[in-house]
Amino acid sequence: MRPYELIKAKRDGQVLAPADIRAFMDDFTRGVVPEYQMAAMCMAVFFRGMNADELGAWTQAMLESGDVLDLSDTPGTKVDKHSTGGVGDKVSLSLAPLAAACGVPVPMISGRGLGHTGGTLDKLESIPGFRVDLSVDDYRRLVREVGACLIGQTATLAPADKKLYALRDVTATVDCIPLIASSIMSKKLAEGIDALVLDVKVGSGAFMKKLEDARTLATTMIGIGRAMGKQVVALLTDMSQPLGRTVGNALEVMEAVDMLKGCAPADYTECTYALTGQMLVLGGKAKDAAEARALMEDAVKSGRALKKFEEIVTAQGGNPKALHDYALLPQADRTVQVPATHDGFVTGIDAEALGLAAMALGAGREKASDFVDHAVGFVLHKKVGDSVKVGEALLTAHVNDEDRLEDVVRRVQRAYQTGPTAAAKVPLVLETLR
């Protein structure tokens, strides 16, 4: 079928043949199908959805639009983790060395922060010298020799997704579950993985605000992975408040190192253990979550997990001394305590609003070309369930640009909700899906 006929068929709710989808996507990647036709197709998919066969063909066509890396020279089951993104989500920084220290090779291609969510690459680049722009050959070598490598998206991995995402961004077709699932999975499957753990975040700081949407996204991605012969497990995890106590690049690196030293906040520690534990099971290093937990705790207690992070940092050009002397990480000019305006208990923290406040400080970008200030961000003193008095510090802001401070203080105070009674605790792992 011609592009016009395909768009019309999808618009009218018909099922498209895999070969037609493949040809349409290939022609879009080569510039033969113009952007306006792909935009119309995405809008038709937004309203009509895709069945499993269509979605499989759509994802495979995006995956095969570029290189699919071969890591077969690294022995063992290669397992990565993908998070749909949140505020204070620094799990990749602790998970990759922890999994590698327990014997699971971790090939990880990560993204940058945009809007209210942070990105692993920005966090890593706050370590002096750390390089995320390694060649594919170096990436392959470091996965084999060190056990983990964390780099940025290359131009040759799933180029159809890059082009398509930019188009969806300006045509109101980003928030469409089949398009999100195929976008994420095409990039992850191109990395050379055997298995994948998904962290689908749910709540005010997440892409998916509702549990049922998160569940649908997770099962859609699991279905795509399974159809391509990969093992995929998804955890739905709480993002109704920031994870851990830090938001901002260098501050999050410090907390990640604390995790590997066994002294990070409980929610972040649990999230790392839950996700890494699934990787150990998928990677054949543990028979179940309990056995995985014992292995991980031993890796932390013995110092092996932190040592693995030092090895990764050194191999990627960074200064490993910064993991022991935090003064070597970027530091803001000053710190400011943001006081509470009400007595009571913290009943909620609007994580998206807090993420946007961190972005306003300079910790994140509004548009892809913005500069990121690695030093700035927040250290939270109050989280949901804590009691608070007027004037007490909700958090400490690490600030470089005084002009932004007044607006940021207002945003933080608005993001915190207080009430007369403590809110019930929300479990961190809401569901496990396979």
Ligand code: URA
């Ligand atoms: N992240 C992605 O990689 N793709 C999407 O479509 C949405 C979030």
